[in-house]
Amino acid sequence: MRVTTAFNRLLELDGVNVTAVEIGADTVTVDVGLRRRKLVCPQCDYATRARYDTRPVASSWRHLRLGSFKLVVRAELRRLTCPVHGVRVEGVAFARPGARFTRDFEQLVAWLAVKMDKDALRRLVGIDWDTVGRICDRVVADDLDPHRLDELYDIGVDEISWKKHHNYLTLVVNHTTNKVVWGAEGRDAKTLDGFFDELGEGRSGQIRAVSMDMGPAFRKSVTAEGHAPQATICIDPFHAVKNVTDALNVVRRDIWQQLRRLPEPNIAKKFKGARWALLKNPEDLTGQQAATLTQIKRHGGALWRAYRLKEAFRTIFAGDLTDEEAGELLDRWCSWAQRCRLAPFVKAARTVRKHREGILAAIRLGLTNARLEGLNQRVRLIMRRAFGFHSAQAALALVMLSAGPINLRLPWESEA
Numbered sequence: 362m363r364v365t366t367a368f369n370r371l372l373e374l375d376g377v378n379v380t381a382v383e384i385g386a387d388t389v390t391v392d393v394g395l396r397r398r399k400l401v402c403p404q405c406d407y408a409t410r411a412r413y414d415t416r417p418v419a420s421s422w423r424h425l426r427l428g429s430f431k432l433v434v435r436a437e438l439r440r441l442t443c444p445v446h447g448v449r450v451e452g453v454a455f456a457r458p459g460a461r462f463t464r465d466f467e468q469l470v471a472w473l474a475v476k477m478d479k480d481a482l483r484r485l486v487g488i489d490w491d492t493v494g495r496i497c498d499r500v501v502a503d504d505l506d507p508h509r510l511d512e513l514y515d516i517g518v519d520e521i522s523w524k525k526h527h528n529y530l531t532l533v534v535n536h537t538t539n540k541v542v543w544g545a546e547g548r549d550a551k552t553l554d555g556f557f558d559e560l561g562e563g564r565s566g567q568i569r570a571v572s573m574d575m576g577p578a579f580r581k582s583v584t585a586e587g588h589a590p591q592a593t594i595c596i597d598p599f600h601a602v603k604n605v606t607d608a609l610n611v612v613r614r615d616i617w618q619q620l621r622r623l624p625e626p627n628i629a630k631k632f633k634g635a636r637w638a639l640l641k642n643p644e645d646l647t648g649q650q651a652a653t654l655t656q657i658k659r660h661g662g663a664l665w666r667a668y669r670l671k672e673a674f675r676t677i678f679a680g681d682l683t684d685e686e687a688g689e690l691l692d693r694w695c696s697w698a699q700r701c702r703l704a705p706f707v708k709a710a711r712t713v714r715k716h717r718e719g720i721l722a723a724i725r726l727g728l729t730n731a732r733l734e735g736l737n738q739r740v741r742l743i744m745r746r747a748f749g750f751h752s753a754q755a756a757l758a759l760v761m762l763s764a765g766p767i768n769l770r771l772p773w774e775s776e777a
């Protein structure tokens with residue numbers, strides 16, 4: 362078998378014939394010719410036999426490695442005039458428009474980006490991290506389920522921080538499929554307006570419930586005319602509980618500040634370790650933390666009171682209460698917190714009262730923490746990797762690859 366024929370079989374590139382193979386020190390370069398006579402616009406399906414000019418455009422793409430050799434595919438492309446997109450270099454089936462890599466290579470990188478940490482991936486494929494980001498973005502644009510916004514009834518909106526400071530993404534989750542279906546940079550009402558613009562009035566009108574945090578931004582966008590004013594607003598249990606945990610944390614810090622002013626420094630130091638004992642769920646405590654908690658209990662006082670309030674609030678979301686019981690417990694909790702003489706809890710109770718309907722709606726619709734947490738954790742984990750990107754678009758693409766409606770396969774895995 363001739364080498365060019367062998368490489369034709371080996372590479373399985375769509376629509377081309379291998380015309381020459383050159384083996385260098387660390388790179389195999391494969392020249393290919395397009396089988397197709399017609400020139401096709403890379404942006405649309407427009408095809409023509411007319412060339413814009415006769416000057417060939419030398420192009421090359423990185424392909425999957427061949428053993429320890431880099432593999433580069435090379436071709437001379439032609440230019441055409443698309444009535445919509447103007448003068449363009451013709452598109453090829455085996456690579457995305459504008460990409461310096463073949464589709465197979467990009468597919469592999471996208472798959473690895475979800476599974477593998479940044480340094481390992483960079484070393485394995487030999488490209489920089491922002492290039493990985495652009496590849497993720499292209500794969501998502503191509504492969505994300507185009508019907509992801511069609512059947513939305515119960516959705517959740519949440520913000521997630523991207524990079525350390527003041528960079529946020531807003532994500533929309535389909536609660537039925539537990540997939541992230543939309544995202545954008547920012548976290549205000551305008552950001553979410555973009556989602557409803559894309560959805561249009563028809564699809565917005567069929568949304569039944571939207572879960573969110575207790576801030577005003579998302580509520581404002583959801584209830585706006587033409588968006589989803591008919592939807593029931595639910596407060597994510599996660600956010601409701603956080604409001605109360607934050608109150609406990611303020612109480613703890615105040616007490617610590619007082620202790621620090623005491624002449625005996627060890628008392629404050631010892632107390633510092635109490636943070637996790639108090640904030641963690643009791644079932645997750647280590648032996649040492651459990652012992653610290655027992656001490657706090659024995660000591661009693663404001664901190665123990667605050668802890669009991671936090672735990673009592675958490676049980677409302679345990680998932681074994683009827684609507685009525687949950688409502689009753691929530692009201693009882695609020696009056697307990699308002700009488701507890703701890704300012705942060707008085708404030709937290711006011712917030713809970715204000716969002717009473719939304720909190721109960723979440724319980725009624727079965728939006729439990731357990732249900733939300735799996736996806737949340739996955740997104741948070743992938744965000745840590747996305748910190749390295751310089752563009753929000755790339756960060757978002759990585760979230761979509763990992764938690765969106767997309768079926769990522771390796772290039773050599775056939776479609777199921």
Ligand SMILES: [Zn+2]
Nearest residue numbers: 402405443446
């Ligand atoms: Zn075109």
